[in-house]
Amino acid sequence: MKGILDYVPGSSFLHRLNPLVKLLLAFVLCAACFVTGNHFIVLGVIALNLALALSAGILGRALRMLRSLLKLSALLFLVQIFFVREGATLLALPLGICITDLGLSFSLLFVLRLLAAALPLGLMLSVTQTSDIPNVLVRRLGLPYQYAFVLGTAIRFIPLFAQEMAGIMEAQTARGVEFDTGNFFKKVALLLPLCAPLLVSSVRRIEGGAISAELRGFYLRGRKSGYKDYPFALRDLCALLGGACALALAVLF
Amino acid sequence: MLEFERVFFGYEGQSATLKDLSFAIGEGEFVALLGENGAGKSTLCRLANGLLKPSAGRVLALGMDTKQVKTSLLARDIGFLFQNPDRQICQNSVRAEILFGLEIALADEAARRARCEEMLELFSLSGERDPFGMSRGERQQIALASVLARAPSLLILDEPTTGLDYRECMAIMGIVAQLHQKGTTILMISHDMEIVADFAGRALVLSEGGLIGDGPVRRIMRDEALLGRASLLPAQIPALGARLGGPYAEAFSVEELLSLAVGKKGEKERAEA
Numbered sequence: 001m002k003g004i005l006d007y008v009p010g011s012s013f014l015h016r017l018n019p020l021v022k023l024l025l026a027f028v029l030c031a032a033c034f035v036t037g038n039h040f041i042v043l044g045v046i047a048l049n050l051a052l053a054l055s056a057g058i059l060g061r062a063l064r065m066l067r068s069l070l071k072l073s074a075l076l077f078l079v080q081i082f083f084v085r086e087g088a089t090l091l092a093l094p095l096g097i098c099i100t101d102l103g104l105s106f107s108l109l110f111v112l113r114l115l116a117a118a119l120p121l122g123l124m125l126s127v128t129q130t131s132d133i134p135n136v137l138v139r140r141l142g143l144p145y146q147y148a149f150v151l152g153t154a155i156r157f158i159p160l161f162a163q164e165m166a167g168i169m170e171a172q173t174a175r176g177v178e179f180d181t182g183n184f185f186k187k188v189a190l191l192l193p194l195c196a197p198l199l200v201s202s203v204r205r206i207e208g209g210a211i212s213a214e215l216r217g218f219y220l221r222g223r224k225s226g227y228k229d230y231p232f233a234l235r236d237l238c239a240l241l242g243g244a245c246a247l248a249l250a251v252l253f
Numbered sequence: 254m255l256e257f258e259r260v261f262f263g264y265e266g267q268s269a270t271l272k273d274l275s276f277a278i279g280e281g282e283f284v285a286l287l288g289e290n291g292a293g294k295s296t297l298c299r300l301a302n303g304l305l306k307p308s309a310g311r312v313l314a315l316g317m318d319t320k321q322v323k324t325s326l327l328a329r330d331i332g333f334l335f336q337n338p339d340r341q342i343c344q345n346s347v348r349a350e351i352l353f354g355l356e357i358a359l360a361d362e363a364a365r366r367a368r369c370e371e372m373l374e375l376f377s378l379s380g381e382r383d384p385f386g387m388s389r390g391e392r393q394q395i396a397l398a399s400v401l402a403r404a405p406s407l408l409i410l411d412e413p414t415t416g417l418d419y420r421e422c423m424a425i426m427g428i429v430a431q432l433h434q435k436g437t438t439i440l441m442i443s444h445d446m447e448i449v450a451d452f453a454g455r456a457l458v459l460s461e462g463g464l465i466g467d468g469p470v471r472r473i474m475r476d477e478a479l480l481g482r483a484s485l486l487p488a489q490i491p492a493l494g495a496r497l498g499g500p501y502a503e504a505f506s507v508e509e510l511l512s513l514a515v516g517k518k519g520e521k522e523r524a525e526a
């Protein structure tokens with residue numbers, strides 16, 4: 001099963017950036033959305049993200065991410081819009097609920113931020129091999145290997161978990177449990193008893209992984225153990241400058 | 254019972270995994286599904302009970318189009334044993350596990366209990382043990398027991414004997430053969446050609462998503478070229494028979510080969526005397 005956050009192989013500009021720079025760039029773009037109060041800047045960040053996705057050949061996936069976030073955003077938008085009471089009333093509804101211009105603008109900004117902040121992280125994970133993230137932290141920032149390993153394992157386990165869960169649900173559907181119902185709440189209720197197999201298979205897997213890592217000399221690994229070096233190149237500098245510009249724009253406006 | 258009509262299927266973002274499959278399995282057949290690793294055998298089985306829907310063509314299971322019926326409904330009559338039994342086991346005693354599978358099938362509590370005890374006895378399992386602490390072979394038996402408890406009319410087995418020792422293997426196959434005799438239709442994936450030769454009546458050979466062979470096991474087993482295309486070797490006795498040639502070419506089991514050989518020798522001795 002191919003998850004929406006799995007690595008997509010490629011050799012685009014984004015793919016070849018230093019993983020550390022990619023990480024930084026993603027955070028800078030997220031930060032830019034939150035320091036600015038300007039809708040257009042946030043929209044600009046979304047557009048920039050889509051352009052970057054296009055350059056890396058994963059535009060389709062970026063759009064899918066947006067679409068999957070859309071439902072949640074719509075819900076949040078509705079909740080927000082009813083709770084802001086400042087500003088001029090645009091529409092008065094019964095029960096004292098009213099929609100104000102400030103509320104509208106605020107909710108819109110909120111939702112746009114959510115979309116704009118989720119995209120760079122998703123894109124970053126799509127163009128970076130997961131093992132590169134902890135490795136570069138060890139190599140370039142001197143993070144102790146054990147901590148980096150925990151981080152790397154945690155990242156790697158997300159898709160594994162999802163896959164395992166899908167497999168378990170499949171197995172239970174095949175024995176007649178109604179997971180193919182459209183009712184969300186019913187589905188959740190059915191899911192609870194399945195946490196047992198999920199936990200057991202995860203613990204089994206983690207235990208197996210830990211033992212096998214130990215047998216292969218885990219405690220001997222250090223900063224110099226990785227075979228990959230992560231040099232910085234001119235393109236990394238350009239990318240950082242680009243990110244800095246975006247952040248500066250966000251701060252100024 | 255199960256019918257594939259020009260079925261195509263591809264996982265998301267991948268080229269076609271299954272290409273233009275057409276076959277029909279009748280009631281009471283015992284069909285082996287053969288093919289190399291990654292040929293698409295497990296995928297075919299998932300299509301058969303509606304877990305996956307074909308991207309083109311039609312799958313009819315028990316006369317129902319899988320696109321129009323929920324899998325959980327089909328599951329009442331289609332038993333499905335997964336390659337990995339751990340995905341299925343979700344209770345902390347063997348008895349509870351078998352009862353869990355029965356809850357959906359049988360409304361009556363007493364009937365459920367009776368059926369559960371019957372299964373425990375059939376598989377010689379102890380009801381109180383915790384499945385998670387048991388060996389892989391035992392967990393496989395529990396998974397199978399909870400599938401069989403519901404007496405499905407079509408049973409799909411995805412590599413039921415892989416990783417089991419000879420005795421556990423025969424225990425499971427013995428039960429499956431018994432069910433088959435009572436009329437259950439069986440579709441079984443297996444890489445073990447000896448088991449296929451001993452138990453199945455018909456074989457489907459899948460290679461790279463296409464159906465390259467479909468016929469009686471006796472005929473497929475003799476077609477080394479066909480099996481080779483699916484990275485398989487025929488079972489030993491039919492292979493030996495084929496090499497010996499002549500009257501032995503038809504031999505399919507140890508007994509048949511022996512009776513042919515001894516029979517011949519007997520004739521010769523008589524002629525000499």
Ligand SMILES: Nc1ncnc2c1ncn2[C@@H]1O[C@H](COP(=O)(O)OP(=O)(O)OP(=O)(O)O)[C@@H](O)[C@H]1O
Pocket residue numbers: 001002264265267270288289290291292293294295296297
């Ligand atoms: N959930 C999935 N998502 C995407 N691709 C898959 C998925 N499951 C299987 N595949 C791919 O489909 C192809 C067929 O897989 P399948 O599991 O049906 O093979 P198989 O014949 O059962 O192999 P094996 O003998 O190893 O069990 C493989 O190339 C596999 O990579």
Ligand SMILES: [Mg+2]
Pocket residue numbers: 294295296336411
């Ligand atoms: Mg398989």
